[in-house]
Amino acid sequence: MPVASFSLDGKVALVTGGASGIGIGIVTTLAQAGARVVIADRDDEGAQRVAASLNETGHDVACIHLDLADEASIVRACAAVVVQHGAPWILVNNAGLQDRELLLEGTAAQWDRMNAVNGRGPYLMTREVGRAMVAKGEGGRIVNIATAGLRGSVVKGLGAYAGSKGALLGLSRLSAFELAEHNITVNVVLPGAVATPGARAAKGPPPEGPARRKLPLGPICEPADIGAAVYFFATPAARYITNQLISVDAGFSVT
Numbered sequence: 062m063p064v065a066s067f068s069l070d071g072k073v074a075l076v077t078g079g080a081s082g083i084g085i086g087i088v089t090t091l092a093q094a095g096a097r098v099v100i101a102d103r104d105d106e107g108a109q110r111v112a113a114s115l116n117e118t119g120h121d122v123a124c125i126h127l128d129l130a131d132e133a134s135i136v137r138a139c140a141a142v143v144v145q146h147g148a149p150w151i152l153v154n155n156a157g158l159q160d161r162e163l164l165l166e167g168t169a170a171q172w173d174r175m176n177a178v179n180g181r182g183p184y185l186m187t188r189e190v191g192r193a194m195v196a197k198g199e200g201g202r203i204v205n206i207a208t209a210g211l212r213g214s215v216v217k218g219l220g221a222y223a224g225s226k227g228a229l230l231g232l233s234r235l236s237a238f239e240l241a242e243h244n245i246t247v248n249v250v251l252p253g254a255v256a257t258p259g260a261r262a263a264k265g266p267p268p269e270g271p272a273r274r275k276l277p278l279g280p281i282c283e284p285a286d287i288g289a290a291v292y293f294f295a296t297p298a299a300r301y302i303t304n305q306l307i308s309v310d311a312g313f314s315v316t
């Protein structure tokens with residue numbers, strides 16, 4: 062496989078939630094691989110800060126305002142990206158809410174809020190960016206960020222969160238099937254615990270769970286570790302890999 066197949070030179074990558082935490086790791090990795098990255102986030106100041114610091118070191122990062130809970134905002138942002146940068150080759154559905162609420166105290170409002178951003182948002186992003194990819198006719202890569210909690214370590218209060226990430230897994234499988242005829246792959250990265258602003262600020266009861274075992278490969282993952290897995294799925298080299306899941310969890314699965 063030529064090394065060129067791992068380059069993202071000339072590719073446009075759209076990353077939701079690129080203003081914070083794991084999103085910064087993904088944006089940085091894709092920009093270092095040569096992509097022009099567009100951060101789509103509701104936090105405009107944060108997005109501008111990340112873009113400015115990467116552009117100072119010679120990378121190519123732009124921003125677009127996006128509220129994933131609002132369909133009109135999604136349609137507007139995706140259309141603006143196509144006009145300003147061309148159809149994305151890569152879409153990373155990364156932005157997500159992580160608040161907790163115990164199941165027996167659960168509210169419809171929590172379920173709706175969580176699913177609007179973590180489930181319906183990626184669904185609508187896939188529709189909008191998918192249409193642009195198909196119109197361009199060069200294929201593409203979609204990477205969805207779920208959670209290793211769907212496979213292993215759980216804490217109390219994440220019922221609505223797990224429901225929304227389960228929806229994202231179902232969406233990934235179906236979009237891998239429907240978009241394959243357009244040479245668009247759809248894959249999933251499942252992060253283990255990463256110390257991000259969002260994880261630290263998550264509201265709700267304490268994240269109580271089974272006693273934490275020592276992770277074989279280290280105490281905790283960094284945003285760049287998640288970025289590396291996203292990058293692999295995003296490369297031209299990964300053209301025949303679709304509907305796959307990679308956990309990046311510092312070895313939790315072997316404990």
Ligand SMILES: NC(=O)c1ccc[n+]([C@@H]2O[C@H](COP(=O)([O-])OP(=O)(O)OC[C@H]3O[C@@H](n4cnc5c(N)ncnc54)[C@H](O)[C@@H]3O)[C@@H](O)[C@H]2O)c1
Pocket residue numbers: 077078079080081082083084101102103104107127128129130155156157158159178206207208209251252253254255256257258259260
């Ligand atoms: N941090 C972890 O331990 C962990 C573990 C597993 C999975 N994840 C997943 O990784 C992803 C990123 O998490 P993080 O910890 O970096 O979170 P974070 O809160 O630090 O960053 C999330 C970003 O998404 C943006 N965002 C939130 N709602 C939005 C909306 N409605 N429209 C547009 N942008 C919005 C925020 O402004 C922020 O920039 C999430 O999907 C999360 O569920 C995180």
